[in-house]
Amino acid sequence: MESMETKPSGGGGARDLLHRQYWDLSYVSGPLVFLKDGHRFATGAILDLVLGDGAVRQGQVLETSTTHAVVQVLQGTQGVDIERTSVSLRADAARLGVSRDMIGRRFNGLGEAIDGLPPVLPDEELDIMGAAINPVARDKPRDFIETGLSCIDGFNTLVRGQKLPIFFGAGLPANRLARHIVRHAATKSDAEEFVVVFGAMGITEREAAFFLRSFGESGQGARVVAFINKANDPAIERLFTPRCALTAAEYLAFHHGFQVLVVLTDMTNYCEALRQVSSAREEIPGRRGYPGYMYTDLSSIYERAGRLRGNRGSVTQIPMVSMPDDDITHPIPDLTGYITEGQIVMSRALHRQGLFPPVDVLPSLSRLMNNGIGEGLTRADHRDLANQLYACYAHGRDIRKLMSIVGEDALGDLDRKYLQFAQEFESQLIGQGDVRRTIDETLGLGWRLLALIPKEELTRINKDLIDRYYCEIMEDGVPSPFVG
Amino acid sequence: MEATTVERAGTVTRISGPMVSATGMPGVAMGEIVRVGRAALMGEVIRIDGDTVFAQVFEDTAGMGLGEPVVGTGAPLVVELGPGLLGQTFDGIQRPLPALRELSGDLVGRGLSAAALDRDRTWAFAPQVAAGDAVAGGDVLGTVQETATIEQRILAPPGTAGRVDSVVAPGAYRVHEPIVELEDGTRLSMMQRWPVKAARPAGAKLASDRPFLTGQRVLDCLFPIALGGTAIVPGGFGTGKTVVEQTLSKYCNADIIVYVGCGERGNEMADVLSEFPELQDPRTGASLMGRTVLVVNTSNMPVAARDASVYTGVTIGEYYRDQGYDVAVMADSTSRWAEALREIASRLEEMPGEEGYPTYLAARISEFYERAGRVVCAGNGEARQGSLTLVGAVSPPGGDFSEPVTQTSLRVAGALWALDASLAYRRHYPAVNWNRSYSLYDEELDGWFREHGPEGWCERRRDAVRLLQRDAELQEVVQLVGPDALQDAERLVLEASKLIREVFLQQNAFSDSDAYSSLEKTGGLLDTVLVFYEKCRALLDDGAMLDRLLDLPVREDLARLRDAPSDGFAARKDEVIAQIRAMAAEAAGK
Structure with missing residues (x-):
C-alpha cells in the first residue's frame, strides 16, 4: 500500500x-x-x-x-x-534550540517563543529527553542556599544541586512559598550568575501571572526563562514542558556556568497527562490508574538536577507537587519523595492558624542537609540544635495529642513546658511571615526557644554547645521573650 | 565477546520502550545477549515465540527504527571476575563508569562498550601451584595483592579439572594473559567469566552461628543477623533506608562490600564516591573504597539494566565469597528491580499478578536471596569458608508493607528491619521499629554472643525486649486515661524505656563518636540503663518517691554516655554506674 x-x-x-x-x-x-x-x-x-x-x-x-x-x-x-x-x-527527536539569549524570554510548553519577540537564534539544538548523568561525573551537591525561611534554612537546608519538592494541598499558599524561596535565593547569590528557569504545566492564567510578576519584583526579572503551558493549553504538551525547561537549565548551568534554580509547577498536572497517554495506549494501570513506569518517568525529570565535577554551574530543582486530598501517600507525592532529596510539606492546620509559611517540619526533610551545614558552612551547633528542636517539637505535639484526650489537668509540669514549647515553636520560629531571617537569626531564635525546656532534657546537643549557647543567653540575662 | 555468526542476524519488528522484538534469528536462546540496532545496544532475550524473539534492551531505544539488525552473541549475560573489581564503579551491565566517562563525557552515551577489567593494567601474580599439581574448580592458583588490605586469590574457574602442565613465574601480568596451562591444553588467566543469573557453585552450607555485626545498637543487640544471612529494610521515603545501607557498608564486619544502587539517586552515589575513599575501614584503617565494589544504575538509567545490576552485584559477591571472604551485598532498592520486571512484563503483555507485578516475582526474589549463605568454598587444599550476607532495601508505595515486594521478600529473608515514618519524623534514627522488626537468627547466635560478647549480653537483651514490650502496652493505657492513672512502678517502666529508646536505640550516623558502636559499648550502654532502672525499682519498692528519683542528676550523665566513644567506653561506663550506685545509696539513706 x-x-x-x-x-x-x-x-x-x-x-x-x-x-x-x-x-x-x-x-x-x-x-x-x-x-x-x-x-x-x-x-x-x-x-x-x-x-x-x-x-x-x-x-x-x-x-x-x-x-x-x-x-x-x-x-x-x-x-x-x-x-x-x-x-x-x-x-x-524532540529538540530545543538553546542559547544564552533565552534569559528573559517566555516560551510555550514546547519551547516556542510567546512573548512577541523574534525566535531565539539557537547555538545548539539539544534533545530535550537529555541523557543520564554518569554517576561518577557528578559532584556532591553542596553550598548552602539561604532562603531566609527558618523552616527551610534551620531544619531542611537546601543546597545547590539538590531537588527539593514542595508538597501542598489545594488552597495552601505554595506559590507564595515558592516566590519567597526564589526571591531570597536570588538576592543571596551572586546575582550575576543566578538564573531562574520556570516550567509551568497546566497552571491557570492567574498563577502564571503571579509567578511572572513576582520573579520580576525580585529584581531578577531579566534572569528568568519561562516555559508556560497553561490550564487551557493542550495537555499532552505538558509532557514536554519540564523537559524543555530542564534542557535550557542544563545548558545555562553546564555551558555557561550559571547557578540555575528550576521551579516546576504543578507536577501533578504532568502526571495526569502521563496517565492520559498510558490509558489511551491501553497499558496495565498501576496505582490509581497511573502507569507502572511513572517512577522511571519522573526520575528522568528529577534526576536532571545536580552538579558536575569541574564545572561551576549547578541545577537545583524545586518541583511543586499538589497532593490530591492532602494525601502524602498518593502515588504522585509518594513516587516523587522516593526520587527527590527530601520534601517540604505544607500543613493545613498551621495555615488555618494564620501562620506563614505553613510548613510542617516533622514530615519535611532535606537529605542533603549535612552537606550544607556545620562549621564553616553555617554554624557548628546547627545539626545538634536542629535535632534537639525537632525532638522537643515532636514530643510537644505528642503531648498536645494526649491533652486532647485526657485534658490539660492530667499533664505534669514538664509536659506543660513541652506544650508551650510546641506552641511557641510554631508561632515564632515557623510562622515568621514574609520577613527574611539570616541563618544566625534562625539559630539564635532556636536557642531562645530551648530555654523553655530544662537543660537536663537537652540530651541531643553536645554538652560543649549547651555550655556555649544555652548558658550564654541565660547568664547574659537576655530575657527570653517566652519565659516568665 | 564471542564470535557472532551471520545466520543469527535478524531484523527489528517492534520497538516498545525497553522491549524490542525481532525475527529471523533461529537458534537464539533464552537469556542470550543480543546486539540490537545499528547502535549495537546490548539486550537480553526474554521470550521466544516461533520466529519472533523478544529482548529487553539495557540502553535507551529512542531513535531506533524497524528493520535494523539484531545479532546474537551466543552467550548469556556474563560478568568478568578477576583483579581490578575492588574500588571500581560499574553500571548495571558491568561497564566501568569512569571508562564510559572517558568515552562519552559527563552524560552516558549509547552503544558504548568498555571491558569490565582493565586489559592494560598489570598485577603482581604469585603462583601457588606447580607443574604436575592436580587442580579442580575453586582451587587457588595463586594470589594478587588487589588493594592495600585485600589479597585476591586467583581461583581455577568452576568446572576445571586437570593437571598443571606449566605455570608462569611470579611477576606482573595482565588479567587476560595465561598464567597456568593444564596438560589438556586449557589455558587459565587471572580473569574468568560467569553468567550472572546462575549461582556460583560452592560446598556445603554452614550454620548461621556467627553474627554479621553492624556497629548499630538496635540491629546488633535486638535484631542481629548471621554472616551469610539475609535481611530486608523496608520503609517509606525519608525513613532512612539508604542511610542504613550506607552505614552498614561503612561499619559492618564483612571483608568485602558490594553496594548495588538499583534505580536510586545519582547524587547519593556522588556522596558515596566522594566519601568512601576518604573513610577508613574501622578494622584495618585502610580506605573503605579498597574493600568496596559499586554497581550503580540510577533511576534515570535504562530500566532493564536494573534487573542486570542486582545479579551483577551478587555474582561479584559470590566470587569473593569463593575466595574465602565474608562478603556483604547491599541492594538499594529491590523494589526498583521488581518495578523493572513489572515494566518489561507489561510490555510483553503478560498476564499480571498482584498489583501488576509478574507472577514470577516471588520466584525471582527467593532465588536471589537464596544466593546468600555461609559456605565451605569449592576447591581442595586448605578448607576455606566464605559467606555472602544480603541486605535488601524495599521501597513500599505509601510506606504500606502489605504490598507484594515487601511481603514476598519477607517470606524468604531471615530478618525484618522495619523502618517507621513516625520515628523518622521525630528524628529517631535509625528509625527501626522495635515492635515490628524481627530476626530469625537470634537464637542461633546466642552461643556466639555468650562466648564472645560482653557479659550478660543475652540476658540484658531479653530484659530490654521485655521492658519495651511492657512500655507498648502501657502507652495504650496512657492514650486512654492519661499518665496519672498509672502506678509509680508503671511510670518507672515508661521512663526506663524512654531511656532505652533515646540513649540506646537512637544512634547518630553523623557523629564521630557514636556512628559506630562496638559490642562492648552496645552491651555497656544497655547494662547501664538497666542498672539505673533496677536501682530505681528497688528504691521505689522501699517507698521512695518516683519524682525524686527521676530528678536525680545522674540521668543526664546517663543520657550523655551515648556520646562516649567506643574506645575507653568501659571506664566511662564504670564511672556512671558507680554514680548511680552512690546516688541510690544516698537516696536509700535518707
Missing part, C-alpha cells in the same frame, strides 16, 4: 519538500493516532500532522511495529480525520 504522494499542502516551505508526506492513519483515540506502517519513522521521532484544513500539529512516535506505529499528538486529536490527515517527519 503506497500512500505517499507529494501533493503540496497549504503551508508549503522547504520542510515539505524535504520530507515525504504519508496518508496512512488508521486509528484515532484520545491523544493518540496509529499509523498503518511502523517502518517509516524511528521511535522518538517528531512528526508534523497536516489536517484536512491545512492546520499543522506535532506528534511523537512512541512505539513502532511492522503492523503499526503509535503517535502521541501534542495538541490533541480533535478534528483529526483518517482520510485527509497526512504525516511527515519533522525531526529525528
